[in-house]
Amino acid sequence: MSGNGRPARSKASEEEVPNRVNDFAFKIATVNGTGSASANGLILKVIYRMGIPVSGKNVFPSNIQGLPTWYEVRVNKSGHVARMPRFDLIVAMNPSTYSQDVSAVESGGWILYDDSWPLSKSLIRPDVTYIGVPLARICVEKFAGARARILMKNIAYVGALAALIGMDKEIIKQQLEETFSHKKAMLDSNFKALALGYDYAREHFAPLPIQLEQVEPDGEYIMMDGNTAAALGCVYAGATVGAWYPITPATSLMDNFSDLCKRFRTEPDGTRRYVFLQAEDELAAAGMVIGAGWMGARAFTSTAGPGIDLMSEFIGLAYYAEIPGVFFDIQRTGPSTGMPTRTQQGDLLSIAYASHGDTMHIALFPSSPEECFYLSVQAFDLAERFQTPVFVVSDLDIGMNDWRTPRLRWDSAYRWDRGKVFREAELAQIKTFARYLDVDGDGIAARTLPGVSAKGAYFTRGSGHDKYGRYTEDEDGYQEVVDRLVKKLETARAVLPGPVIERKAGTVAGLVCLGSSELACREAIDILAERGHPVDLMRLRAFPFSAEVDAFLRQHEIVFVVDQNRDGQLRTLLVNDTSVEKAKLRSVRHYSGTPLSADHVLKGVLPVLEPISDDAAGTDVSEPSRLPA
Amino acid sequence: MSSIAKPKILTQKTERNALGLTRLDYEGGMSTLCAGCGHDSITAAIVQAFFEMALPPHRAVKLSGIGCSSKTTAYFVSQAHGFNAVHGRMPAVAAGANAAHKDLTYIGVSGDGDSLSIGLGQLCHAIRRNVHMLYVLENNGVYGLTKGQFSASSDRGSKSKYGVPNQEGPIDSISLALALGCSFVARSFSGDKEQLVPLVMAGLKHRGFAFIDVLSPCVTFNDHEGSTKSYTFIRKSRHEVTAAGFVPIQPEIAATYAPGSVQSVTMHDGTTMYLRKVAEGYDPTNRAGALGYLREHADRGEVPTGLLYINENDPDLHERERTAATPLRDLPFESLCPGGEALDRMMDEYL
Numbered sequence: 005m006s007g008n009g010r011p012a013r014s015k016a017s018e019e020e021v022p023n024r025v026n027d028f029a030f031k032i033a034t035v036n037g038t039g040s041a042s043a044n045g046l047i048l049k050v051i052y053r054m055g056i057p058v059s060g061k062n063v064f065p066s067n068i069q070g071l072p073t074w075y076e077v078r079v080n081k082s083g084h085v086a087r088m089p090r091f092d093l094i095v096a097m098n099p100s101t102y103s104q105d106v107s108a109v110e111s112g113g114w115i116l117y118d119d120s121w122p123l124s125k126s127l128i129r130p131d132v133t134y135i136g137v138p139l140a141r142i143c144v145e146k147f148a149g150a151r152a153r154i155l156m157k158n159i160a161y162v163g164a165l166a167a168l169i170g171m172d173k174e175i176i177k178q179q180l181e182e183t184f185s186h187k188k189a190m191l192d193s194n195f196k197a198l199a200l201g202y203d204y205a206r207e208h209f210a211p212l213p214i215q216l217e218q219v220e221p222d223g224e225y226i227m228m229d230g231n232t233a234a235a236l237g238c239v240y241a242g243a244t245v246g247a248w249y250p251i252t253p254a255t256s257l258m259d260n261f262s263d264l265c266k267r268f269r270t271e272p273d274g275t276r277r278y279v280f281l282q283a284e285d286e287l288a289a290a291g292m293v294i295g296a297g298w299m300g301a302r303a304f305t306s307t308a309g310p311g312i313d314l315m316s317e318f319i320g321l322a323y324y325a326e327i328p329g330v331f332f333d334i335q336r337t338g339p340s341t342g343m344p345t346r347t348q349q350g351d352l353l354s355i356a357y358a359s360h361g362d363t364m365h366i367a368l369f370p371s372s373p374e375e376c377f378y379l380s381v382q383a384f385d386l387a388e389r390f391q392t393p394v395f396v397v398s399d400l401d402i403g404m405n406d407w408r409t410p411r412l413r414w415d416s417a418y419r420w421d422r423g424k425v426f427r428e429a430e431l432a433q434i435k436t437f438a439r440y441l442d443v444d445g446d447g448i449a450a451r452t453l454p455g456v457s458a459k460g461a462y463f464t465r466g467s468g469h470d471k472y473g474r475y476t477e478d479e480d481g482y483q484e485v486v487d488r489l490v491k492k493l494e495t496a497r498a499v500l501p502g503p504v505i506e507r508k509a510g511t512v513a514g515l516v517c518l519g520s521s522e523l524a525c526r527e528a529i530d531i532l533a534e535r536g537h538p539v540d541l542m543r544l545r546a547f548p549f550s551a552e553v554d555a556f557l558r559q560h561e562i563v564f565v566v567d568q569n570r571d572g573q574l575r576t577l578l579v580n581d582t583s584v585e586k587a588k589l590r591s592v593r594h595y596s597g598t599p600l601s602a603d604h605v606l607k608g609v610l611p612v613l614e615p616i617s618d619d620a621a622g623t624d625v626s627e628p629s630r631l632p633a
Numbered sequence: 634m635s636s637i638a639k640p641k642i643l644t645q646k647t648e649r650n651a652l653g654l655t656r657l658d659y660e661g662g663m664s665t666l667c668a669g670c671g672h673d674s675i676t677a678a679i680v681q682a683f684f685e686m687a688l689p690p691h692r693a694v695k696l697s698g699i700g701c702s703s704k705t706t707a708y709f710v711s712q713a714h715g716f717n718a719v720h721g722r723m724p725a726v727a728a729g730a731n732a733a734h735k736d737l738t739y740i741g742v743s744g745d746g747d748s749l750s751i752g753l754g755q756l757c758h759a760i761r762r763n764v765h766m767l768y769v770l771e772n773n774g775v776y777g778l779t780k781g782q783f784s785a786s787s788d789r790g791s792k793s794k795y796g797v798p799n800q801e802g803p804i805d806s807i808s809l810a811l812a813l814g815c816s817f818v819a820r821s822f823s824g825d826k827e828q829l830v831p832l833v834m835a836g837l838k839h840r841g842f843a844f845i846d847v848l849s850p851c852v853t854f855n856d857h858e859g860s861t862k863s864y865t866f867i868r869k870s871r872h873e874v875t876a877a878g879f880v881p882i883q884p885e886i887a888a889t890y891a892p893g894s895v896q897s898v899t900m901h902d903g904t905t906m907y908l909r910k911v912a913e914g915y916d917p918t919n920r921a922g923a924l925g926y927l928r929e930h931a932d933r934g935e936v937p938t939g940l941l942y943i944n945e946n947d948p949d950l951h952e953r954e955r956t957a958a959t960p961l962r963d964l965p966f967e968s969l970c971p972g973g974e975a976l977d978r979m980m981d982e983y984l
Contacts, residue, residue, distance in 0.1 A: 462715075
């Protein structure tokens with residue numbers, strides 16, 4: 005099905021091409037602040053409700069209104085829903101990005117555009133098909149008021165799209181009814197706009213060969229973003245103090261925590277079983293978490309890279325004075341302000357060793373919203389058990405995009421682990437209390453909470469202290485404590501969530517990744533297997549790394565390390581924290597700000613596994629490549 | 634910071650408070666500050682106030698930042714938990730601790746560097762947040778631990794130990810606190826224990842953020858001719874105006890004062906405080922008046938001391954946030970975790 009170089013006004017060609025069912029990608033280009041986000045969310049939810057594995061990536065500007073924004077949707081029956089940078093269809097609703105959007109579609113693909121105005125000749129590509137629907141004109145004719153016309157145009161393109169790719173109209177209606185159950189007028193307008201787009205497209209064009217078909221899902225799923233899941237984890241873990249300073253893309257975690265607490269932790273008379281502190285900056289937010297953790301509450305903050313920078317001094321204090329706290333880092337593109345609305349894994353090194361002096365921190369790496377929930381609960385247990393800051397390292401892609409993720413479940417047998425806390429009963433059994441004494445050899449000393457007993461009183465300080473908690477400038481007294489901290493982290497190493505390892509037969513190469521890289525890596529590994537290169541996968545879930553991680557690295561001749569940052573930060577961490585030979589680790593890097601795709605991974609891996617291939621062009625490629633199928 | 638254990642020797646005559654405790658029970662480690670440091674007098678006043686109020690030592694929480702003043706939390710109430718935070722960031726730690734447990738007695742000690750330079754923002758926001766605590770700013774106009782640099786409270790023209798006059802204008806913590814709507818604002822002098830002890834007591838009783846700026850000369854770096862923070866200069870310029878003595882005197886004692894010269898204030902815990910007015914017509918419940926008075930006297934080179942402003946009706950962090958009666962850190966897990974059924978119902982909203 006090729007285009008004729010002119011906008012298609014008649015029914016699209018119906019030459020015999022087998023339909024591609026539930027396996028394609030499209031992108032919607034709009035202007036932010038015009039209501040398109042709701043329409044795009046609707047599209048995602050409808051496809052998801054059709055049972056089809058789907059992902060939606062919001063590529064949005066750091067702006068409130070008027071700048072270009074894109075929404076990328078990928079459907080894949082095999083569950084490969086990592087970002088797909090090769091688009092079969094573009095819904096081009098923003099004239100200011102027409103030329104960029106027209107060039108983004110694959111050869112043989114389609115461009116759905118608003119033909120209320122003629123398309124400039126310079127935008128015509130001979131190898132694609134143009135589908136013009138006069139959306140603005142229809143909406144101007146059928147709706148009154150500028151705002152309604154703008155909003156309804158979005159729903160009209162949903163209607164057109166539904167007709168073209170087979171989105172289930174009944175599910176769309178059902179979804180709209182749920183959204184506007186209390187707004188009858190809005191519901192009617194939405195129905196009307198939907199029908200306008202749908203009917204026009206039906207009348208003028210044949211359905212495209214890329215089609216959606218309802219399927220029975222292979223399990224129980226929900227559609228949720230990682231920040232909501234993480235906030236839910238905080239509530240379920242029993243966190244009572246949330247302190248933060250607003251920052252993209254971490255804000256929605258705290259917004260969700262606040263909403264969830266209103267729902268689950270507020271009495272009818274307004275009494276609350278939580279405190280939500282909006283701090284003056286990230287320094288204060290970290291200080292509040294540490295103050296509350298020291299006092300014995302489960303406390304956390306949610307931030308991004310710039311916030312981690314500001315929190316670093318306090319993080320060092322919490323490490324050295326041994327105070328629990330959970331720090332969510334929803335990574336965005338750095339350095340500096342960077343691109344606040346784009347994703348990256350650029351904070352790995354700054355988190356692992358945050359703050360001056362010798363420090364090392366526990367970090368957990370969720371790879372999906374589902375894991376954001378479970379690992380955030382675990383983070384609180386680990387923080388209290390090891391009396392140290394624990395980081396949950398997510399990113400914008402997981403945090404802010406809705407993901408199809410397994411339904412969350414709660415183990416009612418779960419009880420929180422408060423760690424070694426001496427209360428009056430325990431204090432009664434000892435002669436004197438010494439804060440930093442390692443009695444049982446695991447590197448963890450018991451702490452006491454203020455206000456409980458005079459016998460347990462001690463002085464907490466970031467200045468040099470000995471095992472009794474006394475100020476010291478004594479070389480042995482100082483060193484004994486910092487050496488025990490190493491021991492404590494060694495104890496942690498063995499009990500942190502282990503790596504997820506998937507082995508294939510006859511492999512020589514392994515691939516290591518973490519966080520949101522998982523889906524793209526799995527897809528790449530499947531493609532590599534088809535091409536005769538079986539590769540083992542190891543997805544890391546925690547730092548410091550366990551012995552299992554070390555063993556995996558030793559067992560493979562070549563290990564690809566996938567990083568969503570320029571400098572191969574995960575690779576550096578592996579070199580630093582395991583016994584692996586540096587030369588064995590091949591770096592595969594993607595850091596342009598978009599979520600990782602299998603293309604990026606293959607571009608880095610194939611030149612090594614197929615050295616005579618034409619693709620032998622370096623590893624750190626930020627632009628999507630066109631790979632052979 | 635560094636401290637030396639103090640010998641505890643009791644004599645038969647030792648006075649005991651309502652809890653049967655002695656002053657020694659409210660002391661801490663031996664001070665390592667310079668002999669004659671104003672801060673040690675403030676420590677003594679805090680010990681005295683705690684003793685007189687018969688506060689259970691283990692129910693107190695002592696917080697500080699970094700600097701000479703911040704060392705002093707190790708020198709009083711050793712049976713309370715203490716926390717030396719990072720420089721200028723004690724208010725955030727105090728806010729977090731207080732959020733987690735609303736029923737303990739919080740006392741923060743800071744200095745002019747810690748509060749007015751590196752920690753100025755934190756102080757301002759703690760005031761805004763009205764965290765229930767007593768915040769003592771031990772103000773000596775100089776950086777002691779780093780040996781004699783001017784601080785943000787150094788007056789313009791005040792001379793350093795090396796004879797160099799300060800060129801930059803000062804931040805007046807009292808005007809700042811008043812402008813920010815602090816609900817308890819006082820100034821005192823480390824050399825006037827009679828004034829300071831009742832002020833500390835009142836500050837501890839105050840519901841909300843009680844701020845006391847205590848002029849506290851640095852004998853090593855800022856007690857010379859030409860300094861506006863020396864013992865001599867403060868004694869000369871101090872104008873015990875307003876609510877000079879904020880004294881918890883008994884009603885029968887109050888009756889001995891001239892009519893109109895005693896004002897009573899009901900504290901949040903129900904105690905009545907009697908405020909003996911020295912300056913005629915000064916109303917410590919009038920914020921605008923207090924600001925004007927301060928400005929007027931500052932222009933005359935006078936430093937008004939005493940309780941300058943009080944408002945017992947400003948809701949503190951917990952009242953505003955409507956937190957539960959049980960301190961958050963003591964809430965049982967079952968009251969915090971919504972449980973499996975609730976999660977399952979919620980999941981249906983995300984289908």
